[in-house]
Amino acid sequence: MNRSWVDGNQVELLINGEQYYPRVFEAMAQAQEEILLETFIIFDDKVGQQLRQVLIHAARRGVRVELAVDGYGTADLPDGFIASMTEAGVCFHAFDPQPRLAGMRTNLFRRLHRKIVVVDGKRAFIGGINYSADHLGDYGPMAKQDYAVEVTGPVVAQLHAASQRLMAPVLQPPSAVRPALQRTGPASALFVERDNGRHRTDIELSYLQGIRAARTRIMVANAYFFPGYRLLRELRNAARRGVEVTLILQGQPDMRWVRALSRLLYNYLLRDGVHIHEYCQRPLHGKVALVDDEWATVGSSNLDPLSLSFNLEANLLIRDRAFNRQLHQHLATLASEQCKAVTLERMIRGYWWRAPLIFAGFHLTRYFPRIAGWFPAHRQKLRSVQPEIDAHRDLHEGNT
Known part of the structure; x- marks a missing residue:
């Protein structure tokens, strides 16, 4: 690990979607400059649709929105769902998307499993919660028990830099946001990651x-x-x-x-x-x-x-x-x-x-x-996605 612990952070525990989604969507709705978002899964359900709307509104008011999803975890998201965002100015990127073989997803290993949101370089969220209704209690017996944190303070700069590195091949131009370094609370914090390069362990x-x-x-x-x-x-x-x-x-x-x-x-x-x-x-x-x-x-x-x-x-x-x-x-x-x-x-x-x-x-x-180590480590790169379809027609048909 080549990062250091930094003091002066405020960290708040968020339990399940009931606590997480209102806070993260509120932060996105208040964004003024930039939203960097990484996630494994987005589903076309009530949570995914709320995320889509908040990102569309942010992009339309001039906020730079960079969204990275995993090509395996989000493989079933409808083209119309994606197109409605890209038409509004959201930059949608997929990590290692691969064609299906006999209807089966083939990119089984080395997934983008991170869940990070950084808003304006000032506020960040990190944890295990995806954007899907199965993180809410009203989903039923199979609703998931999960956790995330909301964080402000100097450590946000580490999360911002990590998201920038992941998205570097598709960030054109690079992010101009300077993360806020003001102390906001009593916590010391350190961002750690696992990749297939310098941070394997x-x-x-x-x-x-x-x-x-x-x-x-x-x-x-x-x-x-x-x-x-x-x-x-x-x-x-x-x-x-x-x-x-x-x-x-x-x-x-x-x-x-x-x-x-x-x-x-x-x-x-x-x-x-x-x-x-x-x-x-x-x-x-x-x-x-x-x-x-x-x-x-x-x-x-x-x-x-x-x-x-x-x-x-x-x-x-x-x-x-x-x-x-x-x-x-x-x-x-x-x-x-x-x-x-x-x-x-x-x-x-x-x-x-x-x-x-x-x-x-x-x-x-x-x-x-x-x-x-016997398994090949494919290159960690994102591919920008811009579906060429009538987004409004596709979404309408998908909701009937």
Whole structure:
């Protein structure tokens, strides 16, 4: 990591779409110069349509709007949806769009999984929330539990610079916005990213550093938990030296194989005193953690091979006692009231037939970074998209 912690930031936790969407849409509606937006998913639903309208209005009043989406995660967005934005002046870019093969998406690995918004270089948002209605409680039982933060202060300059670098091939001309460096709050913060260049392991290293420094408690709430061997070992070692280590993982997964893989690692952790809770209210999509009473992180990175070895990811590290306390209170309530505790006795049942799978899963985590190197790393570039269709006709037909 070649960035430094910066003081003087205000960081606010936003839980689920109910808190996130009103704040981020309000910030976009108030933009005067520039909106830089990166996301994995935009769906053509009530949330995606609200995003589209707020970006169109911003572009029409002269705000520079640069929108980058993943070519896999947003592959199904209608051309009319996109065209209505580009006609208004929104610059729409897709990361590694690939043609389908027999109707199937082929760009499975190394996705743009970051979720970042920077408004006028003064206010930023970062977390795990996409632009889709399944992040709202009224979506039903499969509504996702997720987190983001709103941040102001000098660290916004780091997020602004990161978005500029990602969009550099399509930013014509480059951004002229100078990020505000005024102190706005008590938090120290550091932006960390994972890419397929100079920052391949920055997010994993930030977790390892935090875990190794822990003295009293570690709490991790992560949707897709199948980390590398080093991270597993450090969690176990922390529990052995008396740190209270609590993991909140998926109990009602959106993809059943996710829980099956995670459970291959439970025995290894439970034997040394790690506490594991499965969140059963709805699918857990969060990627947050805290250490002791000051350090925390919120971002897009899961603790699985895709996030740690392939995808473009972004997290914010935070040192602030009040923020840590708020996150801890929330996660502790989640663990005690909305989760099922996983015990070693429960996981030992049927161990004889699961033992080969556990052995294979454990050693896969040990060697996966080397295996990941066998896969080609395609160039990290965006392609501007300008559909040549009648946007109004297409949108009308799509809404009937």
